[in-house]
Amino acid sequence: MAEIVIDGIPYSFEGKPKLLDFILSKNKDVPFFCYHPSMSAPANCRMCMVKVGQYVKNRETGDYELDDQGERRIRWFPKLQTSCNMDMMDDMIVHTHETDDLVKRAHKDTLEMILINHPLDCPICDQAGECPLQIQTYKYGPEGSRFEVKKQHKPKHVQLGPRVTLDAERCINCTRCTRFTDEISQSHQLTITRRGDKNHPTTAPGTVFDDPYSMNTIDLCPVGALTSTDFRFKARVWEMNQTPGLDITNGKGVNVDLWTRDNVVLRITPRHNPHVNEYWMTDKGRDAIHLYNEQRLSTPAIRLHPNDSSLVMTSWDNAYQTTQEIVESTDTKQILVLGSPYASVEENGAWMQFSESILKQSPSYTTHIEKESGDDFLLVDDQAPNTYGCELLGLKKRTKAAFKKAVAEAKVILSLHDDYIERGWLSEEEIKGKTWIYFGTNHTQMAKAATLTIPITCAVEHTASYVNVDQRIQRTYPAKETKYTNRRLDLEMSEGRLDRFGTKFDHWVNEDHKVDCKPLWEIVGDLSLLWGHTLSYRHGRDVLDALASNIPALEGVTYQAMDDQRGILLTSSETQEASS
Amino acid sequence: MSDWTTYEPVLIPNIAGLDRLETYRKHGGYDALHAVLHDQNTWPDPASVVQEVKEANIRGRGGAGFNAGLKWSFMPPVDGGPRYLACNGDESEPGTFKDRKIFEYNPFLFIEGATIAAYAMSITSIYVYIRGEYRSWIHKMEKAVSDAYDAGLLGQNILGSDFSVDLVLHSGAGAYICGEETSLLESLEGKRGYPRVKPPFPAQRGLWGRPTTINNIETLSNVPGVIRNGADWFKSIGAESHPGPILYGISGHVNRPGVYELPSGMPVMTLIEEVAQGMRNGKKLKAIIPGGSSTPILPAKDLEDLTMDADALRGAGSMMGTAGMVVMDEDTDIVETLWRISKFYHHESCGQCTPCREGTGWLEKILEKVVTGQGTTRDLDLLLDITSQMEGRTICALADAAAWPVRYTISRFRDEFEARCKPSLIPVG
């Protein structure tokens, strides 16, 4: 075991870790910009300087050489070293800025240099508040600027692609973005152009930065040079809430952070999970904000007459009673219950229980796989977030043909989430004359064609779990309030400044952002009561607990365990059989 | 110091038509390579060649002055994969115009030297990087290389031996930084010329990740002589600590500027007064920049007994560099000259490292202020402060090269700078 002394404290280590990585892992701070743990280290920002030396050993005896005071003699490197690309060696002595004034001075000097051509536009910069340059400048930078000559001007508000905007003057040339397109997404769409202080990233002229992962460069950018075209100028970072969540736009189960303000999801960024997505996510996954904010089903709605072109709002009670009337007036053999890989484990679980106890049948489901649409990275063929969850629960999988046949034979259909019309599996013609009760989140084509729509919470409004294509079960947190939830009472919801201090009487709060919807497990509980059954689930946790005690693959699966292990890989033989 | 007036040039001897292969061979050309490949008694193995070159102490003529043979010895053992020699003919340090003389007048000497080096290090391919501006000289080299191939002096089974090596000429396209050895490698690989982080050093991971040695053109041109006449002969020429012939480039305010081949350790004043035939228009000498624009300026008063070798120049507070000496007369505007040097480094910084990318521009902009009479004495201190923020803080030495002229010119000619500046009592902080 090798040993290293950092700021006077000895640490032991194995292998050849990089010094910066190691120092950071000990919860010590060394400022840096260009370094990123999953990409090559160009050591170009020159920020992570440390003083490095090594104990001198006698070559023959292998003993430490001692100085006059009897202390071990240290041979210092003649210059300060960048720690990001420095291999750790046995007997190394390291001084960070905490113990060495020259290192402190180097940090200040480099920051002064970085800032001379950097615009002083933090007040209008999107990055402000989460800007490494801003933070490091506060911590290690100079008091003021001695730069009293003209700044270098470079292109501003350049639309690099449909989703990314460049302000080259803010760029500090860390090359994280170009390394991302070269090493991670491998689209090679970005390069650094020009030379010296005219350097900045760009695409080749006439080409568009439409890499399906392009927006990761925004997260990577340590300054406000690359910003989101969509999110630009929408909110200050400190006004928003940050809630962990999952990307539900495909089956990969990418971990994300949901940024909300006044119950609107303003942006989605990747959350590090080494088992799933590292630091990255797809651009498509970020588009889910529209799914969460717009075209939401709010308040149940009913088609009063089969020929009516639209549905009208109705009360929850009426919706429940109508459902009961429809079901009771129909032979259960003519009722088709459909689960959904778009819905969570808990939703499908509660749905199944409701279906089995009241409708005397097990729900079936269809997968939504688009062959060849995936890559070897984060895009996968499976378009739904919880296909494996449906298998796990034992829902019956139907092929497209079997599904169409079942629909044709049914009189009443209760379905979850899936938009079969948009997917091209059903035409409006095929469902004419049928009574379709749709439990969904958005004004999909399915919702428009349905007889009765019952709005359910979406992935950012409840706690629920999803099993990804690699059979990892992970869960969401509520980020958005509904009409029936309250941040202050729900301990799983975070509270931002505006949530805390905003009132109805100023412009900060808009009650309309709260959707009139309920978690599916609550709805089926309410419905069950009409039949005299008690299915009392007040929280996703209740459903999961019930499922965990019935399904061997879910044994021991709890939200706590998922949180602790960053999701749980389900490896029981049953799930493996199901997936094969 | 032997009498320089009787010195017989060996790199570029006064022989007409030496750029023709038959003339070169008639005058002993390729004897050295032949010996290395066929004289088993003197040169039993490649290592013996490395040893002799190391012994000769050919200090790199590109500016760093590192023992070439020692550099060769850093190459790892042969593992069957490709190994490369990159020859640095980028020659872009202002004041330097010597390697082009070799391309023009004695190209085969260099090619022979590179081939011997290739043999000594078991190199599989030689790449010769020549700055793109030297198109005329690249054409000359193309002819020479093609003649060498035709004569079996390059390519397969050179001179009937089992040693084979290819030589490829590669033109730069206008970037001073590509004279930095790892930037040169990046440029050879077809990329933007960004210097590489070291370690790994090129001997471990150079071109395309394989062991690579980079040598200057003049350095390699000294190799055939060392092989033919021995390390002791080489060490007998010029200064003891920095032996061998040197191509001195003399430019600026002298009567006869040009490139001169003379032993190392020439007295500076002899070079100016006698070799270059004195100052133009009978003016007085003010200062010199001894070895290319990055080497610290030396005022006339420090030149009395100064000789051109690495140790003496270091002692005087400067460096040998490329031995491209720039001579300035009494009318020279030192302030403007420094501004021009800074402008060059600002233009040529690759932009990778923060201190260099930002610092070079800052230096130039402040100096522009000073030149135009807008500067204050505080600006001078600020300039010095900025140089200390650049030196030793970057991947390659361009930041140092940009900082040194500023630091030393201001400290050595402070009065001339202050005369151009308004006084200021505000501390620079």
Next chain:
Amino acid sequence: MSQKSSDNGASLSQNGTSAYTFTKEQLAEIEVLKTKYPEVQAVTLPVLWMAQDTFGHVDPEVQRLVAYTLDLPESHVHGVAEFYTQYFKTPKGKHVLDVCTCLSCHLCGGMDTLGYLENKLGIKAGETTPDGEFTLQEAECLGACGYAPMMQITNDVYVNHLTPEKVDQVLDQLASGDTPDFESIPMPLVSTTSNNEAAGGSDE
């Protein structure tokens, strides 16, 4: 380095991606170039040179041609073209005059030469004459320090020891469609006994 050759080089694109094409001979030459390096990327600089010699510049369309020909990312070729100053990223005049004003040339009247040319051509450094004949540029050190002031003509020959008369002469020569010859500047003899400046290696 002549603009004329662009007439036979430029034509409708064969792959629909660039307004320029390489000739069959050039494509064959590129294949030979590729054999000299273990990786294709290494021929980026030589092929950009070939393109510039053919089309007179390497504007984005030409960069695209190079990228497609070599099957390299366009951004790579663009980044490389932008890094090196000798590549013309926009079309230039028929003759590009690069006047060195760096250290030694600056000491020996490089700025005067540039100023003389500016006056004579009626343009500033960085501009092209309205008739498209001359582009004037200020250049960094070209490695002719002993022969200052000097300039390079369209990335090719050096013209040294410039005086107003010599500049006039060179401009006339260029305007008449002629290019100055390569000037071989011999190594001066070092002997103190001889005052013969013209003697040199190739001058016997």
